[in-house]
Amino acid sequence: MSRIGVFVCHCGLNIAKTVRVSELAEFAATLPDVVVARDYKFMCSTPGQEMIQRDIKEYKLDRVIVTACSPLMHEKTFRKVIENAGLNQYLLTIVNIREQLSWVTHDIEEGTAKAKALLNGAVYRARLLAPLTSRVIDVNPDVLVVGGGIAGIQAALELANTGTKVYLVEKNSTIGGHMAQFDKTFPTLDCSACILTLKWMPFCSTRTFKCLPTLKLQKSKAMWATLISPLNRRRVMSIITSVMPVWPVRRNVPAKASPNGMKVW
Numbered sequence: 001m002s003r004i005g006v007f008v009c010h011c012g013l014n015i016a017k018t019v020r021v022s023e024l025a026e027f028a029a030t031l032p033d034v035v036v037a038r039d040y041k042f043m044c045s046t047p048g049q050e051m052i053q054r055d056i057k058e059y060k061l062d063r064v065i066v067t068a069c070s071p072l073m074h075e076k077t078f079r080k081v082i083e084n085a086g087l088n089q090y091l092l093t094i095v096n097i098r099e100q101l102s103w104v105t106h107d108i109e110e111g112t113a114k115a116k117a118l119l120n121g122a123v124y125r126a127r128l129l130a131p132l133t134s135r136v137i138d139v140n141p142d143v144l145v146v147g148g149g150i151a152g153i154q155a156a157l158e159l160a161n162t163g164t165k166v167y168l169v170e171k172n173s174t175i176g177g178h179m180a181q182f183d184k185t186f187p188t189l190d191c192s193a194c195i196l197t198l199k200w201m202p203f204c205s206t207r208t209f210k211c212l213p214t215l216k217l218q219k220s221k222a223m224w225a226t227l228i229s230p231l232n233r234r235r236v237m238s239i240i241t242s243v244m245p246v247w248p249v250r251r252n253v254p255a256k257a258s259p260n261g262m263k264v265w
């Protein structure tokens with residue numbers, strides 16, 4: 001059996017305008033394993049924090065539910081509060097009735113009803129919580145970029161420049177992809193081979209880059225995607241997106257003579 005404390009915040013009128021906070025606290029007191037339920041104007045203020053710590057000690061609470069704003073705003077604050085009172089920080093539950101409720105409704109009846117439903121679920125969830133411990137583990141920060149076309153090259157280059165070790169895998173014997181086969185690229189009509197040379201040059205001088213040509217992947221792309229950490233994957237995707245507007249102009253576009261006699265494409 002748990003001993004749960006519920007603390008409902010008014011946030012001034014931010015929440016209190018569309019949720020009957022006192023009624024919510026009274027409702028919380030009727031839920032299973034809840035031994036104390038209070039509402040307070042500003043729960044993140046020093047008196048609010050002290051009230052939570054006092055109740056943890058006085059009522060021997062082993063779970064705390066703060067019904068207030070987004071966890072993005074004050075989850076760390078309240079974790080620290082309960083930790084300083086001797087509770088494991090992961091025995092905190094935040095119920096967001098500000099961003100997800102009071103800021104998106106004008107109806108106090110509906111707002112109060114939804115807050116009760118959210119709080120009811122949070123109490124049942126809190127009863128199942130177990131203390132957790134944080135630990136630091138080593139991860140391999142190396143990145144695998146699949147495909148040695150212009151997008152893959154640029155992604156690998158950007159990552160290598162940050163000091164990250166990058167493996168660039170290409171199924172063909174050379175990198176450069178389709179772009180290496182075109183003459184010029186839109187909109188500047190620069191020579192595509194010249195652009196690629198600029199990309200290749202840094203690879204020759206960096207020790208954090210390793211190209212693996214003629215390596216054909218046997219498994220699905222999805223499997224390889226999971227090998228790249230989500231952080232790096234996002235980064236790679238944003239870099240790939242940033243080089244996407246390089247549109248190729250094919251070599252067989254007929255050349256025209258310009259007024260000064262030079263051929264232009």
Ligand code: SF4
Pocket residue numbers: 009010011012041042043044045068069070073074098
């Ligand atoms: S805990 Fe969140 S909802 Fe409550 S007063 Fe502070 S900012 Fe406002």
